[in-house]
Amino acid sequence: MGVAMKNLFSIILLIILFSAMSIAVRAGDAYTEEDIKSMLPKMLGANNVGKEFWFSIPPCYPSDPTDDIKVYVTSPYRTLVTIEVPGEGWRQSKMSVPNDVIVFEVSPTMGQPYWKLPSDPEVPDNVFVGRGVHLYANDPIVAYVVVRYYATSDGFLAIPVSSLGKEYIAAGYPVDPMFKAMWNIYLPNVCLVVAPYDQTKVRFTVGGNSLTVTAGGLRPGQTKEVVLNRGDVLGMSTKGDGGDLSGSRIVANKPVAVITGNQCTNIPIGWQWCDYTVEMDLPTFTWGKEYLVPKIPGRKYPTIIRVYAKEKNTTIYRDGKEFAFLKNTSGTEGNGFLETRLTTGVIKPAIISGDKPIGVTLYNTGSQEDGQPCISDPFVMAITPMEQFQKEITFCMPGTFGGKQFRTANYLALVYETDSLGMTPDDLEFAEVKSGKFVWQKIKNKFPGVDDLFSYKVNGKQYALKILDLPSVGVFKIRAKNPFAGYSFGYDYCDSYGYPTSAALADLEKPDTLPPVPKWKDSCGVI
Template sequence: MARILFSLLVLSAFFGWNRAARDNKGTEFILTFVESFQRTATKNPELFVATPHQAGAFVTITFPSSGFITQVQVTYGEVKLVELDREAVELRGSIKSDKSVHVESDVEIVVYGVFAQWASSDAYLALPTDVLGTEYYVPCTAVYRNFQQSGVRFDVPSEFGVVGVHDGTTVTIVPSQAVTFDRQNYAAGQTFSVGLDRFETLQVQTPEDLTGSKIMATHPVAVLSGNMFASVGSDRGTGDYVVGMIPPVDTWGKEFVTVPLTKHTAGDIFRVIAARDNTQVNITNENTKTLNAAEFSELDVPSDEYRHVASSEPILLVQYSKTGSIDQTETDPFMMVIPPVTQFDTEYTFATVDLLSDRTEPTHHINLVVSSQKKSGLRLDGVQLPSNTVWHDVPGTDYAVAQLDIPAGTHTVRHLSPIVTVGLFSYGFVYPESYGYPGGLRLSRIAASCSTTTPVPADRVDNDCDGRVDEELLNGIDDDGDGLIDEDVANSNCAGNRDQYRTCLQNRCRNLLP
């Protein structure tokens, strides 16, 4: 009977009867846009929507504050651009408001929030409501000081925004800097609370770096952070709006790989943020660092170095593109969350972003991370990578990394084996604008307390509590070398026959029956 039940569980995973996998694809998103500095030549924020489903997706987009609704059909292989009303969705000031956008789909989609302004653009990969959490620490950047606009000099603020997903949510904030919120002053480290209902929003701003600010909520919330306008790596030169949607602490990891951004020659900035006291962080070519909760460490990594980052407790790693004037390149700042290797996926559907300053000159790029022995199984848009792809080994690891130029549009990356995961980072430049975000990621609760569970293929659950998910094939073999067999399975036992997965799975289940 147990074998029959397990067979049914395997079939249910394939035919979609199990709960949705925890990743950046979803059927519901509740989003907002933290404030952009640029007010001239104004362009509205946009959603870019893509779907991995060949039949396409039917998507409904609502402004809850006004009741405005629009519906669009998203075609497989294309990016659907949906323009939003800036006044309805952009947070303003350090106050509570109701400036959210609600996105629903009949099938899973991938969503990007894009705020492309002339000379000040960035975008973020949206996270669906089913992977949001209740604990966050936010990354921002150093504040752009003495910025001059219309003859007035001022410090451009850093910021973070929070969106309510459930009614009756209490959001507790511990700012890393002194802030004023709703005309009340709070010192650095002073806790204050705000009530949010579903679709309500808040934004906190201050002319200091808010990195390390803590957000706790009684129900899951969405969190975004960044700066209205920042110059990264130098207090002079071009700046940009920077933003990212932040994963909750229970999805953070302990191992990362850093890859330099193409075009840059003066290196990239990385920040490591801790969520727990006495977190030991080891980074290639750096001394061991000890961070307490809410503390961060900043690294300036040369453009020809590939680093390995390992920690004793879960951390958040964020990469920043520097201002183009620091190395005389046609680039600009952006902020990009770097997923831990345990949250890499086996396949991605992702899209590039249109930039405004010169529509004839944008360049789009991806960085890839994969096991050195598994490079040949990678497919970009269904075909092998170009034969001239240059790979670099990451010292002290079995990972290799590559930088590729790609055309504008929607793309796919996958590995032929369902247990070989790949890191993918998508970004683009045109002087003086840029964007960057992870091409996708798993959002399994690998940093939460864990209890062993029955394995169901592709459930994105850490069934064996080893900090990894879906690392085995259902084949009676110890694929990951940990002494256990079929304890945390991916959605196929036929790595070389992915396209015949249905037949393969059915045959496997028949073999399990008595």
């Protein structure tokens, strides 16, 4: 089982990314007015930063008494951080260390709304009163949740309450019939909805496929409506073989958190080996129209993607050519979402776009499909829309700070805008830490070679994919004048990880036409 350690890598990535974006203005720091003005855009853009978070954990595949859930928290401030499960009367508090990490350990029976062994039947759709996990602080923090079980693990970036939405479309994966046929176990696709506010009305409309039925007996198109109070969790689970909650639409009258996962999943169906997957779903207001999807090197077949429609009658394009039409927003496979290989035949990057906003998720396959030794397990990776690209990112590799080193392969897939000649621009730079400082080099000099050009231009601009082969240890930065995207992934024996190297959660439904006019007062003698 794999995607193991994806969690730790993303933790460190987000810790460093947050440190780069969120700069603490404290007494004794000699910042000028111009310094503060230059900091503000980065601080304002860090919308994965907040003071309050709500989430829950879909049941993982338990196998060992050492199984646990870790919540990693970082902040540029020294601040009191508290985690609690109100319905269980459990609470812990710690003081953060500026620009460092504190860790909360949460038992599976506390972090999950319910306990489920693989041999246990699926749990009926239900509201679990007060079983949400609540994390809060006096000052802004970033949090990453790690489900670290003996044979499988995964994790997700916690989205603060301030960035939650009122509409989501779940992205899961079908239950492989071989689990029941070969081992008589039940490993469902589960979706959890957590309410940060009292009197939250939630409507869950089931999507999936022709085999989908929830553990409460609902089929595609049928709806469950509940009223949640603060900290309550609505749990929806598939029942039986082949079921899938992908495409299910969650609508609420107040912002909610949505977490979707599989207790263990084969990608694609019928090919081993399975792994636990979990993601905190992104609200649909973050979706865009253009997705530049990287290829996964070292694989025999093109990767699998799923495309989700936000609006009805959405036309889907691959490299500028129409190849699909989704008539519904959310719903069943083929109507509200589709599954396809990124390309047909040739393994190469491709641009997936829609005439209306869409969501795109990449599903890395298990190695059995390739007929190769166990070099990689499945992982699920959200793809960043071009509208959410960034100009600077900071990240680290798996082995950094004591994490597991992936010795087989560690890659960063860099999607960037070329210069006028279709080459790597001079301003695209890479930095690594030497003697405690970042030392910059031109990427085209440090990583020479021929890049993959996307065969279709976006708004007249040429983009390319460069695969950076990186060491298993190190802290790095990338910057450029034009926005770019990065994806970190790697393999080892029966193991893998994959995640977007950077994260942006801008509200694309509200065009930002005016720059912010900051106001502040001198309360500590800094300015």
